[in-house]
Amino acid sequence: MKALALLSGGLDSILATKLILDQGIEVVAVKFILPVTSEKRDYAEEIAKKFGIPLIQVEVGEEYLKVIRTPRYGYGSGMNPCIDCRIYMLREAKRIANEVGASFIVTGDVLGERPMSQYRRALELEEEEAGLENLILRPLSAKLLPETIPEREGWVDRSKLLAIRGRSRKPQIALADKFGLHEDYPSPSGGCLLTYKEFASKIRDLFAHKEEVTKRDVSLLKLGRHFRVASSKIIVGRNEEENKLLLALKDPGDYVFEVPGFGSPITILEGPKSNEAIELAAKLTARYSDAGEEEKAKPLQGFRGQRGEAPLIVVEYKPLLSLSGKPLQGLRGRGAEPHKNGEKKLRILVSPLDENEVARLRI
Numbered sequence: 001m002k003a004l005a006l007l008s009g010g011l012d013s014i015l016a017t018k019l020i021l022d023q024g025i026e027v028v029a030v031k032f033i034l035p036v037t038s039e040k041r042d043y044a045e046e047i048a049k050k051f052g053i054p055l056i057q058v059e060v061g062e063e064y065l066k067v068i069r070t071p072r073y074g075y076g077s078g079m080n081p082c083i084d085c086r087i088y089m090l091r092e093a094k095r096i097a098n099e100v101g102a103s104f105i106v107t108g109d110v111l112g113e114r115p116m117s118q119y120r121r122a123l124e125l126e127e128e129e130a131g132l133e134n135l136i137l138r139p140l141s142a143k144l145l146p147e148t149i150p151e152r153e154g155w156v157d158r159s160k161l162l163a164i165r166g167r168s169r170k171p172q173i174a175l176a177d178k179f180g181l182h183e184d185y186p187s188p189s190g191g192c193l194l195t196y197k198e199f200a201s202k203i204r205d206l207f208a209h210k211e212e213v214t215k216r217d218v219s220l221l222k223l224g225r226h227f228r229v230a231s232s233k234i235i236v237g238r239n240e241e242e243n244k245l246l247l248a249l250k251d252p253g254d255y256v257f258e259v260p261g262f263g264s265p266i267t268i269l270e271g272p273k274s275n276e277a278i279e280l281a282a283k284l285t286a287r288y289s290d291a292g293e294e295e296k297a298k299p300l301q302g303f304r305g306q307r308g309e310a311p312l313i314v315v316e317y318k319p320l321l322s323l324s325g326k327p328l329q330g331l332r333g334r335g336a337e338p339h340k341n342g343e344k345k346l347r348i349l350v351s352p353l354d355e356n357e358v359a360r361l362r363i
């Protein structure tokens, strides 16, 4: 007998898999790689190795973004469409189960643990929608749920399954200790970014301004500080690593800003390159660079303005250029001039954006 276990790498899915393996059932695990998760360590891979079971990693396609955008069963506390998301994964799991010859599906669901998707009616609904009625076994809460086909048929011993309910993780942690799984699971705080208020605002804003959303767009939401100026989006890197990733992910049509000669973020301007958007991107780059503080500390000569006023800072940016080296669009901003060293960059002199404006534009 073979089962397909949904192994996200979270504690519940690890324990559910272990309980079924301990009944002598062959298990193939599947992990869905979603563009909206934050976990860097691959717990699923580690645990599959530890348990000695095969793991199929499935990277979801762009169609998953449509599930987030237009969920049939609505959102949870953030932009998390848990019921639709789970239906999506279970449908995929059904297809994979057929391919690998698994007779039923195992999940780490715990009744009442998550308000949106783990109450009794939601579990039934997910089964119906995925075409898996009575074929999803939830070992952690099985004794609180109707018998499934694997239990009825005697493939699985129901008496060895559990009756965990609710949000406390204590029973699961005790079970993990009993199994000797002390360091093999993540803390419950990681996981799905859609449940976080800040990320939910960003993805809501993305859907409001872009008809065709790609996984690249969603990846960018995980990086930097985001600002909205009409239809344009400005993203400012927060550290060296993010700067590198922003450069790697930017579109050829995006403008890139930085302050030369200082510790500076990489700033990306997406969408229409209006003079206002260019100037704001430059001002934000100046605001988050080290130049603001260092220039303020210098004596007055060298830059305009009175002592105590915001310093003026040179920001370089790289627009789209025609073959003649002239900008193809935008760039009629105040103080703009060609970069002297021959690089195809342009310069703009700005003062850092003030904090009220930063707060107003921040997504």
Ligand code: SF4
Binding pocket: 034, 080, 081, 082, 083, 085, 086, 117, 192, 193, 194, 195
């Ligand atoms: S928390 Fe996120 S990944 Fe989990 S079911 Fe909900 S939407 Fe899907």
